[in-house]
Each structure stands twice: as structure tokens, then as C-alpha cells.
Amino acid sequence: MIRPPATLILAAVMLLGLVVGGPAHAAPPDDAENNEDTGLPLLREAAVAARTRGYTGTQYVTTWGRSGSFSSVLEVRNVPGRGLTVHAQPSNLTERVDPGTPAGSMSAPSEVMLEVLARNYRVVVAGRDQVCGRPARLVHALRADGTVAARYWLDEAGGPVLRRELLDGHGRIVHAGAFVDLTLDPARRVVGPALTVGGFDLAETSRLSARGWRFPDALPGRLELFAAHAAPTGYLYLGYSDGLSVVSVFIQPGVLDEERLRGWHPQQRNGHTIWMRNSAEQETIWASGGHVYTVFADAPADLVDAAVAALPHESAPGLWTRLGRGAHRLLSWVNPFG
Known part of the structure; x- marks a missing residue:
């Protein structure tokens, strides 16, 4: 290490x-x-x-x-x-x-x-x-x-x-x-618009809806959807923000292999088990309705808890349907169990 x-x-x-x-001192x-x-x-x-x-x-x-x-x-x-x-x-x-x-x-x-x-x-x-x-x-x-x-x-x-x-x-x-x-590095002249990087393509949500994806356009704490796409490998990515914090949600079909969650800690929330790991991105994983949800966030803990609670927690498919059929694994850095 x-x-x-x-x-x-x-x-x-x-x-x-x-x-x-306390915070550093600044000019009044x-x-x-x-x-x-x-x-x-x-x-x-x-x-x-x-x-x-x-x-x-x-x-x-x-x-x-x-x-x-x-x-x-x-x-x-x-x-x-x-x-x-x-x-x-x-x-x-x-x-x-x-x-x-x-x-x-x-x-x-x-x-x-x-x-x-x-x-x-x-x-x-x-x-x-x-x-x-x-x-x-x-x-x-x-x-x-x-x-x-x-x-x-x-x-x-x-x-x-x-x-x-x-x-x-x-x-x-x-x-x-x-x-x-x-x-x-030395400053260079910028040609063309500079703020298109990371922009949200609203047409993408329509395409996802047409394919049968269902997801909220907001989460508690004034978190608004600002990014959404379905990866070719089958998982869904959703990005939410209040302008200050980012809550990233990844969903893939499958069953959570809890035995491979080394370093993660189970917690009971409203009768459901979620797994958490201490990190700068406050990682949370749980299974619901035949899918696995992974959340990364740089938000206050109460905001993360509210966002996680607002996402599906159920034992069988039903609330969000067709969340990317056929996927077997997420990217390695977001899926320690794939």
C-alpha cells in the first residue's frame, strides 16, 4: 500500500x-x-x-x-x-x-x-x-x-x-x-462553448422511458436528476444533485453475494438490510426486486440516508421494471461482488 x-x-x-x-480565517x-x-x-x-x-x-x-x-x-x-x-x-x-x-x-x-x-x-x-x-x-x-x-x-x-x-x-x-x-499549465485560448461537458441530455430520459426504464426525477433533499444512461453491459446509471452534492446510483439485475462483501457492514433500515462501507464516497449496496443497487455520494449523511430510503427496497420485482436485462457485472470499481 x-x-x-x-x-x-x-x-x-x-x-x-x-x-x-474550525474553518480557515478569511477576509470579512x-x-x-x-x-x-x-x-x-x-x-x-x-x-x-x-x-x-x-x-x-x-x-x-x-x-x-x-x-x-x-x-x-x-x-x-x-x-x-x-x-x-x-x-x-x-x-x-x-x-x-x-x-x-x-x-x-x-x-x-x-x-x-x-x-x-x-x-x-x-x-x-x-x-x-x-x-x-x-x-x-x-x-x-x-x-x-x-x-x-x-x-x-x-x-x-x-x-x-x-x-x-x-x-x-x-x-x-x-x-x-x-x-x-x-x-x-499555461493558459490557452478556448474555442467554442466550454460548458457542454457533463451536460444532461433530456432526450436520453425519453429514450430510456421508451425502453421501459422507470426512475424518479428527484430524490429527497432537493436532489434533481442530472444524468441518466443505460450502459451496453446492462446496468443503469443515475446521477442526482442539489447543486452541491452528488448522489450516484447504479442498478443492475442480479443477486447480491453477501459473502464477498469484505469490509462492508450490514445495517437494518425499516426491515431491510443494506450494506455500507466507510469511504470518502459513502458507499451503500443492497438488493431489491431482483436487482442490486449501489450508491456513491459526497453528501451529508442524513441526505444520503433519505435518498437511499426513497429508492426501492422490496423482495420481488415490481416497482421499477426492466432495469437492464442480461447484465452480469458493473464496472469493477463500483461492483465488488461482480
């Missing part, structure tokens, strides 16, 4: 405020700016930069849940036109991700996610700060009651989101990710 240097972990822990137990917000939704254009610019500008860096990600915290170190490399490659430690896995996944949503939220964010929250400029030695603009996403739901630190030199924190209704940080170091 590859382990990050101790100095890197210490720097990341201090960066995320874990040593002092401008009251005039705070009265309007001024932060969304800045966040959109950072998302564009995260797709159109090359960069290399190290991110430290921590999720706090009911069973404690889980942290991972991500070595990331973005190549415009090719996408974002992430090497995760301690899992030692390398994968290419897009903005429609928890791994990609920190640095490059998709335009669809930003649209959902604008519907659910007020996004305001809240001051200036520094992350990994780089000047940053601090942006807050506010709930209707004025409480802070998320904080973003945006690189003032035209780079991606440097740091992101998600907070629950009690003001506690439940998910945090930040660059420990970042190297930007």
Missing part, C-alpha cells in the same frame, strides 16, 4: 481546519456583495477553467459520517480534451472521471449542477483567502434561512476550485476537499 508522506498529511489536516476544529465579506447572488459567475468561471486548463495537483478529501471520518489523498491530472485522471490513496486506484461524479464535482462542477445550485441556493462572494499558497476568492452557498450550506475557495489566477466544504444544517463540516499543491 502506498502511503502519503507524513508532512503532506499534516499540511492537509491543518489546511482543512482539523487541528483547530463585503456587505454590498453579500446582498446579491454574486458568487455564481465566479464559480462558473472556475468550472470552465477546470475543464479547459491543464493542471496537476494533490487533493486531500475527508468525509465525516455517523461512523467517524474517512480521508484519502488524490493525485489529479487534468488534460483539456482528455479529461481528469485521479489516482487515489490508500486504495491505489487510478480512474478517469467527469464532472458528473463525486470525484469530479469539487474541481469542475458541471453546468447542470450549477443550474441546480442556482435554483436551490443563493451564491455570494464572502471575502478573500489563500489555499496552498494561492490567492483565492471565497464564495458561500446559502440556504433560504441564510445559513451556509457550502464554501468554495476559487483560484484568482484562473485555475479550478481550490477548496470546497459542505456543511449540514447545524453548521458542521461533513465533506471537505482541498488542493495541497497545484501547478497550472
Whole structure:
């Protein structure tokens, strides 16, 4: 197993405020700016930069849940036109991700996610700060009651989101990710629209419905469907977001082999058994109606619980019909039992 240097972990822990137990200090917000939704254009610019500008860096990600915290170190490399490659430690896995996944949503939220964010929250400029030695603009996403739901630190030199924190209704940080170091490639002129990556093709839902697929267009917590497709191998992918968090749902026909779920822990929820594994993506697996459901999320634990509870939990097929016949396995990184 590859382990990050101790100095890197210490720097990341201090960066995320874990040593002092609170957020980093930032310059006081401008009251005039705070009265309007001024932060969304800045966040959109950072998302564009995260797709159109090359960069290399190290991110430290921590999720706090009911069973404690889980942290991972991500070595990331973005190549415009090719996408974002992430090497995760301690899992030692390398994968290419897009903005429609928890791994990609920190640095490059998709335009669809930003649209959902604008519907659910007020996004305001809240001051200036520094992350990994780089000047940053601090942006807050506010709930209707004025409480802070998320904080973003945006690189003032035209780079991606440097740091992101998600907070629950009690003001506690439940998910945090930040660059420990970042190297930007020289800026290049962007030709054509830059925000089509990760966009939601509404026609796809019609095609899926015509094939007999049935799925909700929303989950509790104002989670809206922003991505849906059926893979050639037979499983269904659904992506939901409130603009801040991503809940990814994978469904495939079959029976869950519980004996192969090493490292997973069973829990009883309303008379049904679900399996959970501590990770930065809050993994949950269960069987229902002849299908296996796998959920990955970077959302607060209560939001994940509500989303999981709203999905099918039954002993025989019936609620969602024809969920991709003939599939035998998901991608290896989302299916430890296939």
C-alpha cells in the first residue's frame, strides 16, 4: 500500500481546519456583495477553467459520517480534451472521471449542477483567502434561512476550485476537499462553448422511458436528476444533485453475494438490510426486486440516508421494471461482488 508522506498529511489536516476544529480565517465579506447572488459567475468561471486548463495537483478529501471520518489523498491530472485522471490513496486506484461524479464535482462542477445550485441556493462572494499558497476568492452557498450550506475557495489566477466544504444544517463540516499543491499549465485560448461537458441530455430520459426504464426525477433533499444512461453491459446509471452534492446510483439485475462483501457492514433500515462501507464516497449496496443497487455520494449523511430510503427496497420485482436485462457485472470499481 502506498502511503502519503507524513508532512503532506499534516499540511492537509491543518489546511482543512482539523487541528483547530474550525474553518480557515478569511477576509470579512463585503456587505454590498453579500446582498446579491454574486458568487455564481465566479464559480462558473472556475468550472470552465477546470475543464479547459491543464493542471496537476494533490487533493486531500475527508468525509465525516455517523461512523467517524474517512480521508484519502488524490493525485489529479487534468488534460483539456482528455479529461481528469485521479489516482487515489490508500486504495491505489487510478480512474478517469467527469464532472458528473463525486470525484469530479469539487474541481469542475458541471453546468447542470450549477443550474441546480442556482435554483436551490443563493451564491455570494464572502471575502478573500489563500489555499496552498494561492490567492483565492471565497464564495458561500446559502440556504433560504441564510445559513451556509457550502464554501468554495476559487483560484484568482484562473485555475479550478481550490477548496470546497459542505456543511449540514447545524453548521458542521461533513465533506471537505482541498488542493495541497497545484501547478497550472499555461493558459490557452478556448474555442467554442466550454460548458457542454457533463451536460444532461433530456432526450436520453425519453429514450430510456421508451425502453421501459422507470426512475424518479428527484430524490429527497432537493436532489434533481442530472444524468441518466443505460450502459451496453446492462446496468443503469443515475446521477442526482442539489447543486452541491452528488448522489450516484447504479442498478443492475442480479443477486447480491453477501459473502464477498469484505469490509462492508450490514445495517437494518425499516426491515431491510443494506450494506455500507466507510469511504470518502459513502458507499451503500443492497438488493431489491431482483436487482442490486449501489450508491456513491459526497453528501451529508442524513441526505444520503433519505435518498437511499426513497429508492426501492422490496423482495420481488415490481416497482421499477426492466432495469437492464442480461447484465452480469458493473464496472469493477463500483461492483465488488461482480
